[in-house]
Amino acid sequence: MTEPAIAARGLRKSYGDKKVLDGIDLAVPAGTVFSLLGPNGAGKTTAVKILSTLVTADAGELRVAGHDLAADPQAVRAAIGVTGQFSAVDGLITGEENMLLMADLHHLSRKEGRRVTGELLERFDLVEAAKKPAATYSGGMKRRLDIAMTLVGGPRVIFLDEPTTGLDPRSRHNMWQIIRELVTGGVTVFLTTQYLEEADQLADRIAVLDGGRIAAEGTAEELKRLVPGGHVRLRFTDPAAYRAAALALPGATRDDESLSLQVPSDGSQRDLRSVLDRLDSAGIEADELTVHTPDLDDVFFALTGSAAAIPAQPKENVR
Secondary structure, three states: OOOOOEEEEHHHHHHHHEEEEEEEEEEEEEEEEEEEEEEOOOOOOHHHHOOOOOOOOOOOEEEEOOEEEEOOOHHHHHHOOOOOOOOOOOOEEEEEHHHHHHHOOOOOOOHHHHHHHHHHHHOOOOOOOOOHHHHOOOHHHHHHHHHHHOOOOOOOOEEEEEEOOOOOOHHHHHHHHHHHHHHHHOEEHHHHHHOHHHHHHHHOOOEEOOEEEEEEEHHHHHHHHOOOOOOOEEEEOOHHHHHHHHHHHOOOEEEEEOOEEEEEEOOOOOHHHHHHHHHHHHHOOOOOEEOOOOHHHHHHHHHHHOOOOOOOOOOOOOO
């Protein structure tokens, strides 16, 4: 089997008496997006710093881009790129000068540095702003420049530590598209985020980190299946229809005040059709039907017990 782009076994890190990472295992296949979720202080940034050679682990077997982190950290550094929560862009110089400076740091020739800079500025739609001081850029432009600078050395593994923090929705969606294009090009992305929708949209696999341990790992759909609570809610305006529906759906939870029924459901088309067929057989039609399936918010709160970290936003599809 192909070696994972990132592999960790028994990763541990403590600061004094506080265990930040308590023996975590990770395996990230090449050419995928892996997202690490967790509340503030869970250890996400520490994991990124260790895997990108910025901080030394207390224990663990670690390999990144085919290289042993302890034995050959320099080879790891040559193969990776890192974009942190805070921009590395120098606002006092132009976007182009930021790029050329990065090319110098990667020991590219002047000709090669200008070629790579030109290609990346065009790819990230920064050509018109290239000659302007980076301090004049919007938040989204600075983040695009940040990632463009990360790509100057041609890394095969990129660590993105909360890359869309502080961006408006449009800029965030633009960043998502950039990340998708990177992966299409064969790059592996290790993403930490507090935006649950971001992980849901981008990640091939997600790990939930809590208290220094991996609470669960899987695809978004696999994680959602861990959490109960999916249901169909039916609301009626006619009390007679409401009572008849309650008889036709004996497993439903009744709310006599709002004339609504809540029927346990996994949200599948088959399950929804079963509910509607039972209503049709009884000659009943609901005035309103809503479907709720567990989302990553539910997963996050269930696995971390950290409801204060991210505000819950129930997502319902109304028919």
